Amino acid sequence: MSSVPRFWRNLGSRYNLEGTRCDECGNYFYPPRNFCVNCRRSGQIEPYKFKGTGEIVTYTLIHTAAEGFEGQAPYTLAIIKLDEGPRLTSQVVGDPEKIQIGTRVRSVFRKLGEDGERGMIYYGTKFVPAEE
Numbered sequence: 001m002s003s004v005p006r007f008w009r010n011l012g013s014r015y016n017l018e019g020t021r022c023d024e025c026g027n028y029f030y031p032p033r034n035f036c037v038n039c040r041r042s043g044q045i046e047p048y049k050f051k052g053t054g055e056i057v058t059y060t061l062i063h064t065a066a067e068g069f070e071g072q073a074p075y076t077l078a079i080i081k082l083d084e085g086p087r088l089t090s091q092v093v094g095d096p097e098k099i100q101i102g103t104r105v106r107s108v109f110r111k112l113g114e115d116g117e118r119g120m121i122y123y124g125t126k127f128v129p130a131e132e
């Protein structure tokens with residue numbers, strides 16, 4: 001039985017940018033943690049859904065795509081610092097001319113890749129430049 005909630009938790013964090021927050025010190029965690037490294041046992045960990053906005057810390061243009069992503073190369077892989085603090089690695093879609101260090105981005109729900117043999121399509125979070 002215990003594997004079911006874990007499955008949904010992982011799915012949530014991948015699809016909706018769900019992480020956790022420590023009520024004691026206000027630190028945010030993504031991927032979610034159930035233990036605060038600052039507060040140890042006194043930390044109260046609560047689920048938190050990230051706003052999905054942040055900025056590009058650094059990025060790389062990927063010319064050779066991984067298996068299942070062939071149709072998408074070249075694409076930009078970036079380290080994004082969420083406004084709440086945590087950093088994550090994600091694909092940034094959209095005009096490469098608009099992608100620079102410090103560019104504001106927001107999360108979108110897009111196709112991540114597909115498994116041609118099984119006909120499976122994977123969806124998840126990507127980022128796009130936030131046009132403000």
Ligand SMILES: [Zn+2]
Pocket residue numbers: 022023024025026027036037038039040043044
């Ligand atoms: Zn804490």
